[in-house]
Amino acid sequence: MSQANERPITIQEHVSSAEEILRVNDLGVQFNTGPRPVRAVEGVSFSVRRGEIFGIVGESGCGKSATLRALIGLLPERGVQTTGQVWFGNRNLLDLGERPMRQVRGAEISMVFQDPMTYLNPVLRIREQIEETLKQHTSLGRAKRRARAVELMQLVGIAVPERRLREYPHQFSGGMRQRVLLAIALACSPTVLLADEPTTALDVTIQDQILKLLKRLRDELGMSIVLVSHDLGVIAQMCERVAVMYAGQIVETAPVRQLIRNPRHPYTIGLLNSLPRTDTNSRYLDPIPGAPPSLIDPPTGCRFADRCPFVLEECRTWQTSLLEAENQQFSRCLRHESLPRRHD
Numbered sequence: 001m002s003q004a005n006e007r008p009i010t011i012q013e014h015v016s017s018a019e020e021i022l023r024v025n026d027l028g029v030q031f032n033t034g035p036r037p038v039r040a041v042e043g044v045s046f047s048v049r050r051g052e053i054f055g056i057v058g059e060s061g062c063g064k065s066a067t068l069r070a071l072i073g074l075l076p077e078r079g080v081q082t083t084g085q086v087w088f089g090n091r092n093l094l095d096l097g098e099r100p101m102r103q104v105r106g107a108e109i110s111m112v113f114q115d116p117m118t119y120l121n122p123v124l125r126i127r128e129q130i131e132e133t134l135k136q137h138t139s140l141g142r143a144k145r146r147a148r149a150v151e152l153m154q155l156v157g158i159a160v161p162e163r164r165l166r167e168y169p170h171q172f173s174g175g176m177r178q179r180v181l182l183a184i185a186l187a188c189s190p191t192v193l194l195a196d197e198p199t200t201a202l203d204v205t206i207q208d209q210i211l212k213l214l215k216r217l218r219d220e221l222g223m224s225i226v227l228v229s230h231d232l233g234v235i236a237q238m239c240e241r242v243a244v245m246y247a248g249q250i251v252e253t254a255p256v257r258q259l260i261r262n263p264r265h266p267y268t269i270g271l272l273n274s275l276p277r278t279d280t281n282s283r284y285l286d287p288i289p290g291a292p293p294s295l296i297d298p299p300t301g302c303r304f305a306d307r308c309p310f311v312l313e314e315c316r317t318w319q320t321s322l323l324e325a326e327n328q329q330f331s332r333c334l335r336h337e338s339l340p341r342r343h344d
Helices: 062-070 100-106 127-138 142-154 174-185 204-223 232-238 256-261 266-275
Strands: 019-030 038-049 053-057 078-088 109-114 194-195 224-229 241-246 249-255 323-326 329-331
Touching: 019 062, 019 224, 038 053, 038 062, 038 224, 038 241, 038 249, 053 062, 053 204, 053 232, 062 078, 062 109, 062 194, 100 127, 100 256, 109 174, 127 142, 127 174, 142 329, 174 204, 174 329, 204 232, 224 232, 232 256, 241 256, 249 256, 249 266, 249 323
Parallel strands: 053 224, 053 241, 109 194, 194 224
Antiparallel strands: 019 038, 019 078, 241 249, 249 329, 323 329
């Protein structure tokens, strides 16, 4: 196996700084709420380009949501240790106190969550919840805030906005509530939108509508989107580049089409093989055997080793790092060069 390309890759080598709007370096999140700490996120680095949709994909518990929340300080202050750097322009967001962070959160970087009923206040009218963000971050008067709320409802495709603004969250369907969350997130025209599995609780038809809406809003407003999902199909439909997470680490990153055509990490191969396919007569999916390791005491070597069909003994002790597999594609796998090619 050739060693020529096997060197750690720094985030600065992924994308030139002129294209970056958000850059994450060596992000770590540790929860100290039990007898032993849980390292939910470890050594995560990626960058987001201006105007792109960047995806983060992985199974439940891999650290996707913790990563997103850490970017804008939405993790609890007590019992949680966050390390690394999150560069937004010339500011490291992890160095900001809560007061200046509030000026960034909601105004320059907004977030949409996966369960809108949890994040919408059931006793406040929709109008009040949209106007709350405008009141916090703008100097608009009451009449202009009302007019802006109507514009936002129209922007996200909600008909008869003047009437719907007077209603409560329980009077909206799941898809409409997700549109309301988008309206709140877009109230101050943010530069970056963080979308944490925004279609998880929706049926397939409504999911498709929300995804098309996100793409249209990106095109119209020119913002960048970081889209978190456990569904590679959604990522393939939406994103230009993707980072695959497993057990708190990024194990592969690449342009989406390149990753789907030629994955260079066994976990990514497993995710793709577990998707339903139309080119086979088999009635059965091909799941990844086993379970992810504990993040209280993760393995010292490759964290996927116990589930990997290509594992070598040295994988269990190798100090893993992202290695250059192909142009713009990086893998946390010692055997990335010898993995089988996938044919669609």
